[in-house]
Structure formats: C-alpha cells, structure tokens
Amino acid sequence: MSDSLKLAVLYPGHLNLNGDAANFDVLQRRLEWSGVSSEIHLIEKPTRLESFDYVLLGHGSPDAWSQLADIDSDLIPKLVKLVGEGVPVMAVSSGYEILFEALNGSTTKHAERVSEFRDSDGVVGYVNSEALLPEITWIKNSLLTLFHGPVFAKNPELADKFLGDVFTSSKSSSSELSYVNDLAAASRRIAFED
Amino acid sequence: MRYLPALLVGRLVRFAVRLVRPGGGSALPGLVVSKLAPNLVYKTLNSFEHGLVIITGTAGKSTTTKMVVAIARAHGMVVFTNPSTANIEQGFFSTVVRQANLFGKVPGSIAILEMDEGHAASIVERIKPKTSVILNVFEDQLDRFVDPALVRDKLLQVAKATYGTVVLNADDQNCLLIAEQTHQNKEFFGLGKSLAKAVGESMSYAQTYQKEIKRPEAATEAISLNGRELQASVHGREVKLELPSRGVHFALDALAALSCSREILSEHLNLALATQVLNDLPPVFSRGEIREVNGEPCEFILIQNPISMQLNIDNLTKDQDQVFFAIGRDVHDPSWMWTVDLKNLKSVHTVSGFNYADAALLLAYKGVSALNVEEDYFKAIDEFFALPAPTHGMKTVLYSADSMRRLRRYLGITDPEDVERV
Numbered sequence: 141m142s143d144s145l146k147l148a149v150l151y152p153g154h155l156n157l158n159g160d161a162a163n164f165d166v167l168q169r170r171l172e173w174s175g176v177s178s179e180i181h182l183i184e185k186p187t188r189l190e191s192f193d194y195v196l197l198g199h200g201s202p203d204a205w206s207q208l209a210d211i212d213s214d215l216i217p218k219l220v221k222l223v224g225e226g227v228p229v230m231a232v233s234s235g236y237e238i239l240f241e242a243l244n245g246s247t248t249k250h251a252e253r254v255s256e257f258r259d260s261d262g263v264v265g266y267v268n269s270e271a272l273l274p275e276i277t278w279i280k281n282s283l284l285t286l287f288h289g290p291v292f293a294k295n296p297e298l299a300d301k302f303l304g305d306v307f308t309s310s311k312s313s314s315s316e317l318s319y320v321n322d323l324a325a326a327s328r329r330i331a332f333e334d
Numbered sequence: 335m336r337y338l339p340a341l342l343v344g345r346l347v348r349f350a351v352r353l354v355r356p357g358g359g360s361a362l363p364g365l366v367v368s369k370l371a372p373n374l375v376y377k378t379l380n381s382f383e384h385g386l387v388i389i390t391g392t393a394g395k396s397t398t399t400k401m402v403v404a405i406a407r408a409h410g411m412v413v414f415t416n417p418s419t420a421n422i423e424q425g426f427f428s429t430v431v432r433q434a435n436l437f438g439k440v441p442g443s444i445a446i447l448e449m450d451e452g453h454a455a456s457i458v459e460r461i462k463p464k465t466s467v468i469l470n471v472f473e474d475q476l477d478r479f480v481d482p483a484l485v486r487d488k489l490l491q492v493a494k495a496t497y498g499t500v501v502l503n504a505d506d507q508n509c510l511l512i513a514e515q516t517h518q519n520k521e522f523f524g525l526g527k528s529l530a531k532a533v534g535e536s537m538s539y540a541q542t543y544q545k546e547i548k549r550p551e552a553a554t555e556a557i558s559l560n561g562r563e564l565q566a567s568v569h570g571r572e573v574k575l576e577l578p579s580r581g582v583h584f585a586l587d588a589l590a591a592l593s594c595s596r597e598i599l600s601e602h603l604n605l606a607l608a609t610q611v612l613n614d615l616p617p618v619f620s621r622g623e624i625r626e627v628n629g630e631p632c633e634f635i636l637i638q639n640p641i642s643m644q645l646n647i648d649n650l651t652k653d654q655d656q657v658f659f660a661i662g663r664d665v666h667d668p669s670w671m672w673t674v675d676l677k678n679l680k681s682v683h684t685v686s687g688f689n690y691a692d693a694a695l696l697l698a699y700k701g702v703s704a705l706n707v708e709e710d711y712f713k714a715i716d717e718f719f720a721l722p723a724p725t726h727g728m729k730t731v732l733y734s735a736d737s738m739r740r741l742r743r744y745l746g747i748t749d750p751e752d753v754e755r756v
Binding site: 253 | 667701
C-alpha cells in the first residue's frame with residue numbers, strides 16, 4: 141500500500157484542450173519540493189474515484205463531451221458525490237459549467253464570448269468562455285474555475301489552498317518553490333502588460 | 335486604369351514602412367489598398383489562365399507552398415505566390431501591390447497561395463480555387479479558434495468552393511470528415527501504414543470525437559523515412575528525395591506538394607525533375623534553418639502551436655546543451671505550451687521573450703533545467719551568442735513568431751528568402 145497522495149486526471153484525451161491537466165503536474169511538483177510524494181493517475185475509462193485524494197475535470201469541446209457522455213454516463217453524478225463529501229475536485233471552464241449545473245440543478249446563462257486574462261481577487265488566469273459564471277467558485281474543498289490552462293502555475297497560493305492541510309503542514313520553504321513563486325508573480329504582471 | 339490610384343498609394347505606404355523598418359511592411363500597404371480598392375485582389379486572383387491553388391490547414395502551409403511553387407516553376411510555369419508572412423486577405427493585397435503593373439495585372443499563368451485557415455472560409459466566398467490542399471487540423475490558437483472543429487468547418491468551406499480537385503491528408507480524420515462532406519474530385523496523400531503507426535503519437539491531429547472513418551488509399555504515400563531521406567510512391571511510381579530538414583512533418587509537406595503538383599501538371603509532371611527540385615530546396619526561414627551567427631552555425635526553429643513545438647522538440651538531437659527558448663507576445667495565452675511533452679528537452683540554456691516567466695514556469699514544473707532566465711530580450715540574445723561553441727550539437731533557437739521577428743531584426747536578418755540549404 142503506497143503512502144503517496146493519489147491525484148486523478150479525468151479523461152485527458154477528451155478534457156485537456158487548453159492544458160488544464162498540467163495543473164496536477166504543478167501540484168505534484170510542489171508536493172515533491174515540499175517532501176510529499178504523490179502519483180498522478182490518468183483516467184480514461186469508467187473508474188471508482190473514492191480512493192483519490194484530488195480529482196481534476198478539465199475543459200473539452202462539445203464533441204468531446206458528447207462522446208464522453210457515451211463512455212462514462214455516471215461521471216458527473218460520481219463527482220457531485222465526491223464534492224459533497226469534501227474531496228477536492230478541480231473543475232475547469234466547461235467542466236465547471238457542467239459540474240456546477242449538476243450540483244445546483246441550475247442552467248448556466250451565456251453571453252458573448254470572453255477571451256482574455258482576468259483578475260479575480262488577485263488570482264490571474266485566462267478565460268475563453270461564454271458562461272456567465274464567477275471566475276472562481278469554491279464549494280467545500282472543490283475549486284470550480286473559468287481560468288483554463290495552468291492556473292496553478294500562475295497562482296501558487298491558489299494551488300496551495302487547493303492542496304489544503306497536506307501542503308501547509310509540510311516544510312514548504314524550498315528554493316525551488318521560491319523560484320517558481322517569483323516567476324508566477326512576474327507572469328501575473330505580464331498578463332496585463334500591453 | 336481604375337486601380338491606378340490605389341496601387342500608387344499602396345506602393346507609397348510600402349516604401350515608407352520599409353524606410354522605418356527594413357524587412358517589415360507586409361501588412362500595412364495591403365490594409366490601405368483593401369480599403370481603397372476592395373475588389374482588386376479578387377479580380378486579380380480569379381484571372382489566372384491555369385487557375386488558383388490554395389494551400390491551407392494548421393501546419394506546413396509555408397513549406398508545402400514553397401515546394402509546389404518551386405516544382406511548378408521548374409516545369410516552366412510562371413507562378414504568382416505570396417510570402418509566408420502574408421497569408422491573410424491584407425497580405426494578398428500587399429502581394430498584389432508589390433507585383434502588379436499599373437493596370438492591376440500581376441505576372442503569371444497560375445496563382446499558388448498559402449492561406450491562413452482562419453481566414454480561408456471568408457476569402458473563398460469571393461475567389462474559387464481550382465485546386466485546394468487541406469493539410470491537417472491540429473489544436474492551435476484556441477484563444478482565437480476556440481475549438482478545432484470550428485477550424486475544420488472553415489476548411490470544409492474551402493473544399494466546397496474548389497471547382498477542380500481537393501488534395502487531402504489521408505491520415506487526419508478531420509480531412510476525412512471534410513472529404514465525406516464534399517462532392518469534389520479528391521486526391522489523398524499520407525504516410526504509409528507502418529510509418530503512420532511509428533509516428534502516431536507525435537502526429538496527434540485534433541481529435542474529432544466521432545466514429546472513426548476508414549483511411550482511404552493514398553495515391554501519394556510514403557514508403558520509408560530515414561532522417562531526411564524520404565522514399566515515396568506517387569501514383570504508382572517510386573521516388574527518393576532528401577527533405578530540406580529532418581522530421582515527419584516535412585515528409586508530409588513533401589507528399590502534399592507532390593500530390594498537388596500532380597494535380598496541377600497532370601501527366602506533364604516530371605517526377606525526376608520534381609525530386610531534384612525538392613532535393614535542392616532550402617528550408618523556409620526558421621523551419622529548421624541553419625545559419626552562421628558570429629561565425630558559428632545555429633539552428634533556428636519556429637514554434638507556432640502545440641504540434642510544431644512537439645515535433646520540433648521531438649526532433650532535437652540528443653544532448654543538446656545550448657538551447658535558446660523565447661516565447662514572445664504573439665503567444666497571447668501560453669496555456670497550450672503545457673500540452674506539449676518535453677521529455678526530449680533535457681535542458682535549456684537561456685529563457686527569454688515577452689512571456690519569459692510563463693516559459694520558465696513551464697520548464698521548471700516539467701523538470702527541464704534552465705540556466706539563464708533573462709527578462710531583457712536583447713541582453714539574452716547577446717549573452718547567448720557570446721557563449722563558446724557547445725560541446726554537443728549546435729546552438730539552437732526555439733522561438734515564437736514575435737520573438738523570431740525581434741531576434742532576426744536585431745541580428746540584421748531581414749530577408750525571408752535569404753535561407754540556404756545546409
């Protein structure tokens with residue numbers, strides 16, 4: 141039995157259109173630099189998700205979601221259950237929209253597409269969506285966000301908040317972390333430079 | 335003479351831009367003329383005796399166009415074409431401004447044009463290609479295109495607007511979907527089955543998420559690829575040639591070019607001559623281009639999207655110890671870089687460009703060491719080219735389009751045709 145934390149990336153073949161899966165690479169590396177081991181599982185078929193410590197649902201195209209519905213029709217109900225139990229689930233863009241609707245029984249309104257960097261209380265990320273949703277929504281320990289791509293690389297504090305107690309209780313003052321945290325600050329600044 | 339005033343103004347603008355910025359000025363004259371004489375370019379492009387050839391798709395447009403143009407010219411055709419930096423509507427206008435006489439006539443019996451896939455659908459509403467080449471659909475510029483399926487729809491419009499033959503990539507399911515929806519005459523090119531399987535992982539075309547379509551027989555198909563040596567079958571005849579640069583993507587470009595040339599020249603295609611042309615052809619600038627800087631050879635490689643970054647990194651020679659990695663402001667949303675597998679990139683010497691911080695973050699989290707992260711781009715260039723020759727391989731520059739333009743201007747490399755075959 142491994143002591144490593146288990147990180148699940150759901151259907152990267154369908155839901156990694158903007159590099160969302162890299163967020164869990166970022167988590168794994170930050171954990172490693174803090175002395176915590178973890179393993180990433182790429183999930184490509186219906187799987188029990190209870191044993192995972194963190195779960196990622198990325199963004200995909202309409203055609204990708206359509207095919208995925210045939211492959212794993214139970215996926216979203218399983219995630220709703222995990223979110224309710226307090227398991228940290230990260231859901232991005234269309235993944236956010238679909239999971240949010242399932243959690244709230246609501247229908248997301250849409251407007252003209254936004255394709256630009258946005259700042260949400262100091263968290264910076266790229267939005268390319270028509271969904272009228274807040275950039276970031278926390279439900280229990282789960283993070284739902286319109287910010288696609290490697291938002292954790294750009295916003296290490298967000299990554300560490302998502303990791304929760306595991307990270308804050310570890311020794312997290314490595315030189316590698318200082319290096320990437322400084323780069324992340326520069327990256328957030330550059331996002332809004334002309 | 336109706337286009338005379340617009341053409342004169344356009345030339346004046348081009349002259350003025352070049353005074354300020356040598357090597358620049360491909361877009362602005364076109365913009366001005368497109369406002370003054372909006373029909374000029376369409377009238378010109380529809381007037382060629384042997385029609386119009388459009389080469390489009392996500393990747394390989396520049397190299398394929400250059401190959402087809404060279405083959406057609408070697409067969410005695412007078413060709414009107416566009417530089418790779420001018421592949422949208424304004425670029426066509428600029429090209430016409432540069433080459434037209436005062437009546438708006440350009441020399442040539444055939445037009446062979448590279449066309450941006452995002453602009454293709456609107457352009458073919460007004461010009462009808464005799465032959466179109468649809469190379470591929472990869473995930474690219476999603477901040478602009480959102481979904482590769484939308485790019486496929488644009489390319490479908492090009493296929494439907496074609497009145498002669500549509501040349502398509504048999505290995506790309508996107509092209510096969512387009513083929514299913516068009517009634518035009520179709521020709522296919524592609525890698526042979528074994529080769530396609532061997533490189534399948536790196537040639538990851540955009541997924542269609544639809545039922546797989548059976549691959550058709552390709553009349554132009556690779557038999558083997560060994561470094562730069564390509565052996566292929568063109569309508570049942572075998573050819574051997576040496577590609578301008580290594581890489582399966584250049585092999586596909588050559589296959590597309592041979593297939594397209596067969597369409598243009600039909601039975602007049604001299605395969606021995608076409609092979610010789612491809613053997614002698616220098617690479618398109620920054621697509622595997624090798625040139626001397628400070629008396630030392632350096633390879634320049636343009637990164638435009640996930641697939642070009644993936645293929646170019648996969649093609650790096652092992653133990654490369656002096657790589658310059660620069661991502662400029664043209665990469666509006668750098669997220670796509672994180673979809674690329676960097677396992678073949680062991681280390682980078684210098685990271686710079688407008689998006690240096692995102693580039694350095696990518697390398698750090700993917701476990702690729704970076705020795706010098708330098709915000710000041712010109713300082714980074716100076717320091718990199720001042721380094722002693724590397725112990726392995728040669729200095730290699732991987733850069734995005736904006737970083738490419740800045741670096742080339744800084745080093746005084748302004749002529750895109752100034753590329754030699756090594």
